[in-house]
């Protein structure tokens with residue numbers, strides 16, 4: 001088990017310094033908004049509003065433009081995510097194979113709606129388009145692991161394993 005002795009404040013100021021380093025790296029470069037947002041999201045896990053304001057101030061780009069990009073591309077998140085991200089595929093093959101019932105089962109088990117994060121920040125539930133392994137439909141990804149041929153019950157058991165990993 002590893003122990004993290006850093007306080008949140010230390011982490012925040014470290015992350016803000018990393019943001020400033022990113023902004024310095026792209027200073028004056030055209031077309032830099034996408035890579036700036038991508039790198040900032042890698043640090044924070046999402047795009048905090050305070051950081052978007054900092055990007056706006058440093059790059060002299062209006063907030064409306066930054067928000068426009070951040071909300072247009074699905075890769076960007078404006079809200080923090082849980083430790084585990086559950087992606088339920090709702091592509092055609094998975095939809096036909098019952099992905100809607102899997103999402104409903106997870107919403108009930110985790111007490112969240114699609115797109116939300118649990119109160120303990122352990123899980124974020126989201127619907128996604130085809131994950132590219134339709135022959136395994138219905139498919140769910142948890143973090144980087146893909147699980148196929150699921151039923152609502154199997155999915156709930158799967159999530160239980162991730163809950164137990166926390167303890």
Ligand code: FES
Pocket residue numbers: 089090091092093094095129130131132133134135137138139
């Ligand atoms: S439709 Fe779900 S993996 Fe393709």
